[in-house]
Structures are given as structure tokens and as C-alpha cells.
Amino acid sequence: MKKTIIFGSIAVALIAVLLWFGAKNSKSPIQYETEKPFKTNIVKKTVATGKVVPLEEAEIKPKVSGIIEEIFVEEGAIVKVGDLIATIRVVPNVASLNSAQGAVKTAQLRYDNTKTLYERNKSLFEKGVVSKQEFEATELNFNSAKQDLNNAQNNLDIIKKGSAAGMGKTANTYVKAEISGTILEIPVRKGNQVIESNTFNAGTTIATIADMTKMIFEGKVDEAEVGKIKNGTVLEVSLGAIEKKKYPAKLNFIAPKGTEENGAVQFKIKGDVTLDDEFFVRAGYSANADIVLEKKDSVLSIKEALLQFDKKTEAPYVEIKTGDQQFERKDVELGISDGINVEILSGVTINDEIKIWNKTSKKDEEEEN
Numbered sequence: 001m002k003k004t005i006i007f008g009s010i011a012v013a014l015i016a017v018l019l020w021f022g023a024k025n026s027k028s029p030i031q032y033e034t035e036k037p038f039k040t041n042i043v044k045k046t047v048a049t050g051k052v053v054p055l056e057e058a059e060i061k062p063k064v065s066g067i068i069e070e071i072f073v074e075e076g077a078i079v080k081v082g083d084l085i086a087t088i089r090v091v092p093n094v095a096s097l098n099s100a101q102g103a104v105k106t107a108q109l110r111y112d113n114t115k116t117l118y119e120r121n122k123s124l125f126e127k128g129v130v131s132k133q134e135f136e137a138t139e140l141n142f143n144s145a146k147q148d149l150n151n152a153q154n155n156l157d158i159i160k161k162g163s164a165a166g167m168g169k170t171a172n173t174y175v176k177a178e179i180s181g182t183i184l185e186i187p188v189r190k191g192n193q194v195i196e197s198n199t200f201n202a203g204t205t206i207a208t209i210a211d212m213t214k215m216i217f218e219g220k221v222d223e224a225e226v227g228k229i230k231n232g233t234v235l236e237v238s239l240g241a242i243e244k245k246k247y248p249a250k251l252n253f254i255a256p257k258g259t260e261e262n263g264a265v266q267f268k269i270k271g272d273v274t275l276d277d278e279f280f281v282r283a284g285y286s287a288n289a290d291i292v293l294e295k296k297d298s299v300l301s302i303k304e305a306l307l308q309f310d311k312k313t314e315a316p317y318v319e320i321k322t323g324d325q326q327f328e329r330k331d332v333e334l335g336i337s338d339g340i341n342v343e344i345l346s347g348v349t350i351n352d353e354i355k356i357w358n359k360t361s362k363k364d365e366e367e368e369n
Contacts, residue, residue: 034321034353037302042343044294044336046228050219052239052273052285054210058179061203065196066090066173068188073207075186079177085207086175088194100156107149111142118142181211184283215273215281217249217289220266223258228293230254235271240286242279249273249289294336301341306354307332321353 066088073085118138125135185208188194197203217237221229235249253270260266271289275281307316316334319327330352335343348354 031325033356035306035356036353037300037344037348037350039298040301040341041297042299042301042336042338042341043292044338045290045292046221046225048219048221048269048289048291050217050287052215052217052281052287054212054283055214055216056179057208057210059205060085060175060178060207060209061197061205062088062175062194063196064088064090064173066194068190068192068194071190073183075183077183079183080180081177083177084174085177088173088175090173104152104156107152111145111149114142114145175206177209179209181209184208184210210283215275217271217273217287219269219289221269223265226254226267229291234292236290237273238288247273247275296336296343299343300350301343302354304337304340304342306356308357318348319355319357327355
């Protein structure tokens with residue numbers, strides 16, 4: 001009797017175990033969750049890297065060669081057109097100086113000679129000995145010699161001093177601001193030798209001035225995206241030095257020719273940046289510009305993570321719920337994407353439940369553990 005009870009209990013336990021395994025195996029090993037399409041705004045953007053620079057920037061160069069005698073401003077100073085920046089002490093060229101001194105002596109000899117003839121003919125003309133025509137010719141030669149002497153002396157002064165007598169603050173030795181703005185850089189110091197700007201030499205830069213109230217963004221975009229933008233496109237400029245702040249800008253230049261960098265062709269772009277008084281934006285700040293390539297409002301969308309792609313055709317599709325853990329494939333036509341959400345043009349409706357194909361339910365995770 002006892003044996004019968006023991007064997008009966010074992011049989012019941014075995015049947016219970018078999019029933020439990022059967023129920024366990026009848027369930028799908030993965031319970032998929034679903035998600036419905038939704039309507040949202042999708043903005044497709046690209047990012048251009050670059051920097052912000054002043055719109056107007058000028059390099060101030062000397063009109064004569066020489067040595068910096070005095071500098072009257074510092075970097076960061078605000079100047080107006082005509083403000084004195086520096087003065088230059090001219091170091092004359094020996095050959096030019098000798099030639100100019102010779103020209104003065106020659107002009108002086110001619111002047112002295114014509115002056116003597118003029119005074120003599122004037123006295124004779126007053127006595128009626130020489131004609132008026134002859135006197136006027138003598139007077140003309142005298143005035144011409146006087147002017148030549150004056151020019152020769154001025155040339156000598158310019159070679160020796162950099163300016164002629166009587167020029168005052170308009171002298172070439174005075175270096176002045178040519179635009180209003182902020183002094184960005186003064187690469188020279190007192191005592192440095194500088195070279196004038198001429199046909200064969202760009203000259204020494206004494207100061208760089210820029211209007212810091214007018215800044216532009218300079219950056220580059222890839223050839224794959226340059227065809228999607230145009231002048232007037234709105235940009236959002238983020239500066240590396242100023243966190244959580246974006247400045248609006250408007251694209252006004254796209255380079256007609258690209259340059260190859262690291263195997264990719266890049267095109268230079270520029271945009272006017274609108275500044276405010278919250279932060280002082282310095283020239284040369286590194287910057288990124290978000291460029292809106294395409295934008296659609298309130299369109300039917302799904303998360304890109306829900307998409308699957310056919311292994312042969314690479315056509316996109318999703319799986320729609322038709323019953324309890326039962327799904328049916330639906331091919332979809334896609335619109336624009338922002339990398340997170342993608343527009344659905346056809347294939348699903350807003351009421352469909354789409355399988356989250358790479359995510360299991362919490363219940364299954366607990367059972368697997």
C-alpha cells in the first residue's frame with residue numbers, strides 16, 4: 001500500500017513537471033513590445049565647422065620705411081578714423097640723401113643766377129631800356145627757379161625726415177587709423193624697423209583694426225550637402241567659448257570652387273552673425289553652424305529604431321501587430337529624417353502598432369533570468 005502511494009505521488013509530480021514544461025515551451029521565447037506612429041516636426045540639419053571673424057578688418061602699414069619711434073595705443077583699444085597709432089623715425093638712404101642734397105645745390109645756383117638777372121632787368125625795365133616782353137621772360141625764369149629750389153628742398157626733407165616742412169600731422173611719419181574699430185593686434189614694438197608698402201613689398205603691418213560689432217561665420221560644408229543650401233539660409237551658430245548660447249546668422253556666400261581635404265571636397269561658406277550685448281565675442285572663436293537643409297511640420301513619423309531593411313533589396317519595412325505576438329511585414333516609403341525620427345509617406349497609419357524588433361518585454365527578461 002505504501003509503495004502504491006509513493007509511486008502514485010511520483011507519477012503525479014512527473015506529470016506536473018511535464019505540464020509545466022509544455023506550458024513554458026508553448027510561449028514565445030521573446031515578448032515584443034509595440035509603439036504607435038506619431039506626428040511631429042522634423043528638421044534635417046547639417047553642421048559646418050569654422051570660426052567667427054570680423055566683417056571689416058584692416059592692416060595698417062607705414063607710408064615710409066624707418067624705425068618705430070612711439071606707439072600710442074594698445075591691443076584692445078577702440079579707435080576712430082584718423083586717430084594716431086604710431087610715429088616713425090626715418091633713416092635716410094645714403095645714396096638718395098646725397099642725390100637730394102646735390103639737387104638742392106643745383107637748384108640754389110640756378111635760383112641765384114635767375115634772381116640776379118631778374119633784379120637787373122627789372123631796373124632796366126623801369127628805366128625803359130628793355131622791353132616788357134624781355135622782362136616778363138626773365139621774371140618767368142626767376143619764378144620757375146624759385147619753385148624748383150622749393151621742390152628740391154622738400155624732397156630733401158622727405159628723404160631726411162619722411163615729410164616736408166609744413167605738413168604737420170598729415171606727415172607720412174604719422175601712422176593713423178584708416179577705419180574705426182578695435183585694435184586686434186600690434187605685431188611691432190618701439191624700435192622695430194618697418195618697411196613701407198610698395199609695388200614689390202606688402203610692407204610691415206603696424207596694427208590690425210577690426211569692427212567687432214559686425215562679425216561673420218566662416219566655415220566649410222561637404223560637397224554632398226552644398227547643393228542643398230543657398231544664400232539666405234538661416235544658420236544657428238554655437239561658439240566653443242560660450243556654452244548654451246546660439247547666435248542667429250544668415251548665409252550670404254557659398255564658394256564656387258571647393259578644396260580637397262582628407263579625401264573629401266569642402267566648400268567655404270560665410271554668414272552674417274547677429275550679436276547681442278550678453279557676451280563679448282572675440283575674433284577667431286571656433287564655431288559650429290547648424291544649417292537647416294529641410295523642415296516639415298506635423299508629419300506622420302516613427303522612430304528610426306523601428307525600421308528594418310530587406311537583406312536583398314535594402315527596402316525599408318516595419319512589422320505591424322495583427323494579434324497577440326503576431327506581426328505582419330509592411331513596406332514603407334520614407335521622407336526626411338533628423339537621425340532620430342523619420343517621416344512616413346506611406347505604408348502605415350497612425351493607429352498601427354509597430355514591433356520594437358530589438359527590444360524584449362520586462363516580463364520575458366524576468367522569466368529568462
